[in-house]
Amino acid sequence: MFKVMVVDDDMIVRKGIMTSIAWSEYDIAFTLEARNGQEAWSKLQEHHVDLILTDIKMPVMSGIELAKKVRSECPDIEMVLLSGYEDFQYAKEAMAIGVRHYLLKPVLAEKLVSTLTGIREQLRSKRLAERGERYRNMLINEHMPLMRTKLMNELIGGKRVSDELLEKAITLHTPLTGPYYQVAVIEQDVPDDASQHAASEAEERKFFACMNIAEETLNGYYSGFLSLHKTGRMILLANLSDACSILEACKMIQGNLQRFLKLSVSIGVGEPVVGLGIATNRPSVRFPGRASREKAS
CATH class of the missing domain: 3.40.50.2300 (Response regulator)
Incomplete structure (x- = not known):
């Protein structure tokens, strides 16, 4: 009434x-x-x-x-x-x-x-x-990790960028502002034995804490986001204003994960690429073929 x-x-x-x-x-x-x-x-x-x-x-x-x-x-x-x-x-x-x-x-x-x-x-x-x-x-919030992972897989898998893909990125609060982009791979140095089995609730919390710390640290340097790759590694995508390297930010991510979670990780950093190939035949952001060329340590 x-x-x-x-x-x-x-x-x-x-x-x-x-x-x-x-x-x-x-x-x-x-x-x-x-x-x-x-x-x-x-x-x-x-x-x-x-x-x-x-x-x-x-x-x-x-x-x-x-x-x-x-x-x-x-x-x-x-x-x-x-x-x-x-x-x-x-x-x-x-x-x-x-x-x-x-x-x-x-x-x-x-x-x-x-x-x-x-x-x-x-x-x-x-x-x-x-x-x-x-x-x-x-x-969206409930399924955010899964949706971000799908978006990242589309980007690093070479899918051409469409208006629909850009709208999806906006909806998921994942900036794709460039004009340069750089990808990094984050991997735990010594995987827990329990990771071979179904993840416990505590392990899930630790994983999402790791994602949050890494993304918050990244955003202190550059805008970008992280997602989980099917290999179990975390993938990081950063927006850059020029063809610089995110190596310093990756070192800080390593330090913060060790400091707050006692977690040791290695980070492989790809080369910066320009553009997302909007409405062209160019591929989008490529998964770095030489991810180990630069390594945060």
């Missing part, structure tokens, strides 16, 4: 609005009423509404003052102002602070119904979109 508060210093006006229309037929309920802005604000501290229908001129606290407080502290609540012709200057002031709906007194029942039902549908659509976006983000 779409909940509404009506605020007016005239009790007859309040009761007329609340009872003269069969609001339940429109899935609308007037759940609160108040004589002025101060009383309305006090009730809002204990009760939620979706919309406030308020007069402008009232004692104690005007509709304008109420609108300012609501827009500042409860921005999700919509507001509709009721006013006479002589109050239009006040209405302009309210609209300047973001109040979009204004009705002249005496308001026709049809106009009031169409305004409130229109706002109700707008809010429903907005909330459904927000809920869908939250669910989408939840799914």
